[in-house]
Amino acid sequence: MSPDRSGRKQAKEEGSAARRLLARSHAGSAYAAGEAILEVRDLVKHFPLTQGIVFKRQVGAVKAVDGVSFDLRQGETLGIVGESGCGKSTVAKLVTHLEEPTSGTIRYKGEDITKLSGRALKAVRRNIQMVFQDPYTSLNPRMTVGDIIGEPFDIHPEVAPKGDRRGKVRELLDVVGLNPEYINRYPHQFSGGQRQRIGIARGLALRPEIIVADEPVSALDVSVQAQVINLMSRLQDEFGLSYIFIAHDLSVVRHISDRVGVMYLGKIVEIGTEEEIYEHPTHPYTQALLSAVPVPDPEAEAVRERIVLEGDVPSPANPPSGCHFRTRCWKAQHRCVVEEPLLIVPENFARSTPQEAVHHPSACHFAAERTAVLPRSTD
Numbered sequence: 001m002s003p004d005r006s007g008r009k010q011a012k013e014e015g016s017a018a019r020r021l022l023a024r025s026h027a028g029s030a031y032a033a034g035e036a037i038l039e040v041r042d043l044v045k046h047f048p049l050t051q052g053i054v055f056k057r058q059v060g061a062v063k064a065v066d067g068v069s070f071d072l073r074q075g076e077t078l079g080i081v082g083e084s085g086c087g088k089s090t091v092a093k094l095v096t097h098l099e100e101p102t103s104g105t106i107r108y109k110g111e112d113i114t115k116l117s118g119r120a121l122k123a124v125r126r127n128i129q130m131v132f133q134d135p136y137t138s139l140n141p142r143m144t145v146g147d148i149i150g151e152p153f154d155i156h157p158e159v160a161p162k163g164d165r166r167g168k169v170r171e172l173l174d175v176v177g178l179n180p181e182y183i184n185r186y187p188h189q190f191s192g193g194q195r196q197r198i199g200i201a202r203g204l205a206l207r208p209e210i211i212v213a214d215e216p217v218s219a220l221d222v223s224v225q226a227q228v229i230n231l232m233s234r235l236q237d238e239f240g241l242s243y244i245f246i247a248h249d250l251s252v253v254r255h256i257s258d259r260v261g262v263m264y265l266g267k268i269v270e271i272g273t274e275e276e277i278y279e280h281p282t283h284p285y286t287q288a289l290l291s292a293v294p295v296p297d298p299e300a301e302a303v304r305e306r307i308v309l310e311g312d313v314p315s316p317a318n319p320p321s322g323c324h325f326r327t328r329c330w331k332a333q334h335r336c337v338v339e340e341p342l343l344i345v346p347e348n349f350a351r352s353t354p355q356e357a358v359h360h361p362s363a364c365h366f367a368a369e370r371t372a373v374l375p376r377s378t379d
């Protein structure tokens with residue numbers, strides 16, 4: 001673990017008592033740090049593919065999410081990474097109830113929320129909020145910042161009664177590092193980073209317990225990315241938030257994530273702690289993604305071994321049999337064609353590899369550690 005990261009972890013632990021108090025006072029959470037606040041099991045989302053204009057008939061399905069399982073623990077950040085189209089945004093929409101799953105369960109504090117409706121659903125939605133990808137298009141240009149941030153109060157007036165709203169919005173602007181006097185300005189009067197702060201303030205308005213951030217910094221310049229990530233880390237400590245942080249870039253999630261899940265074609269192929277994934281990757285896809293991250297140190301960069309994946313990601317409407325990654329994998333054998341690898345700690349590790357960090361779930365019949373030249377932490 002890098003020194004800056006351990007420093008951040010220590011600061012996190014020091015602030016955790018206050019954080020837990022805040023978490024309870026803000027959202028009524030009785031969950032201790034580290035307990036699973038969200039349990040996702042065998043989540044599937046298939047979008048029907050139809051033909052015909054008047055008489056539509058289903059001719060197939062896009063398997064956007066195809067059996068995803070993970071836990072999100074209280075107070076942690078779970079990073080989810082993968083190439084465009086692998087199903088990250090669909091996972092985000094399922095968790096925040098913007099889409100209904102085809103099958104599978106999402107348990108929030110032990111209760112399956114996939115079948116909820118009415119009041120019960122409204123209460124859960126308040127506690128699981130989303131921050132969207134593109135601050136340039138996700139904010140309504142005709143609304144003032146005050147109206148954008150205060151809009152969630154229309155649905156949940158119990159959080160901020162009418163006379164109290166502008167005061168609450170000013171507080172939120174302050175919390176995300178914006179001048180409360182900007183309350184009457186419009187989105188176009190802000191920079192990209194400031195707009196994402198507005199999106200975050202809106203996500204925080206209802207004092208949620210979980211924030212699902214879908215590529216929150218991908219549209220921003222690198223220098224601004226770091227500021228927004230630091231802001232999110234600070235808010236996590238202050239409000240006891242748990243994050244699902246989605247990105248296509250492994251180096252972006254490393255800075256903020258406690259654990260990371262790597263997705264490929266609708267499935268998580270490897271999941272583990274930040275150290276397990278970055279320093280002991282065992283799935284060929286994770287190794288290929290890591291090998292593509294540039295290294296700031298020129299000497300290390302000069303000897304960096306890049307794994308170039310051949311071909312494109314197959315269509316999620318027609319994924320390969322067996323292992324979805326096999327068509328691009330240099331290790332693929334017949335077994336990969338006929339037998340889908342499960343996301344488990346590979347048996348051979350227990351026998352042959354004493355190093356504990358290698359013992360994390362990896363969906364590969366031939367999982368093996370391969371040292372990638374490591375990207376340095378950006379803090």
Ligand SMILES: Nc1ncnc2c1ncn2[C@@H]1O[C@H](COP(=O)(O)OP(=O)(O)OP(=O)(O)O)[C@@H](O)[C@H]1O
Pocket residue numbers: 047062063064082083084085086087088089090091248316
């Ligand atoms: N409403 C929909 N109807 C049909 N197909 C969809 C729908 N939403 C997503 N898909 C398809 O599901 C697959 C996964 O999409 P998703 O947006 O979840 O991927 P992603 O990993 O978030 O990619 P990106 O980073 O480009 O947003 C893609 O093939 C996409 O075209």
